[in-house]
Amino acid sequence: MKIKQTFLTISRILVIGCVIASVMSSCAMFKKTESIDLKSEARTTDQLIDDSQLERSIEKTLKNTSEKFDQSNISVLSSNGWILLVGEVPEASMILQAETITNEVPGVVAVHNYIKVDENRTLLESAHDNWIKLKVRNHLGIDPKFPSQKITVHTEKGIVYLMGQISSEHVSKADANAREVKGVQDVIKVFEVIE
Secondary structure (H helix, E strand, O other): OHHHHHHHHHHHHHHHHHHHHHHHHHHOOOOOOOOOOOOOOOOOHHHHHHHHHHHHHHHHHHHHHOHHHHHOEEEEEEEOOEEEEEEEEOOOHHHHHHHHHHHOOOOOOEEEEEEEEOOOOOHHHHHHHHHHHHHHHHHHOOOOOOOHHHEEEEEEOOEEEEEEEEOHHHHHHHHHHHHOOOOOOEEEEEEEEOO
């Protein structure tokens, strides 16, 4: 009986720790839930740095454009100048405005705009999205021959966004693997296909 109680106590502590870690990672963001993590032979350190600087430049430009952008939840992700905009804004006019502003930033190759008019995510939604993102990343990494390290996973209100550089043969497998994860509402693919 005592062993069972100890086990239950440890289990509860581990679950609480996971929830706290997930929430804290959500709280630590500025309109951004994940950095590019495409560390592979296909991307150099310089490319990773360029993408990180481009993300920050776009975030800063949007923030300085209007206080409404500063109060919105917009995630900016970059892969070789391909930009993914995801999140929520209070007004429909801000969606096109964010895309226009982003296109004007030097270094932007293409913009994929998935911003919606909606309320910002709650902490609980952020924690749930982080949990889904973790499960998708793990599911993509099951096959050691699959280039999961070349794929950035971002989740927003249950919708999974897959981004990066992979071959055409891996695009459908990435999509299918992500859709198998419980809690995934939809999968949006923003890949730069390389052969």
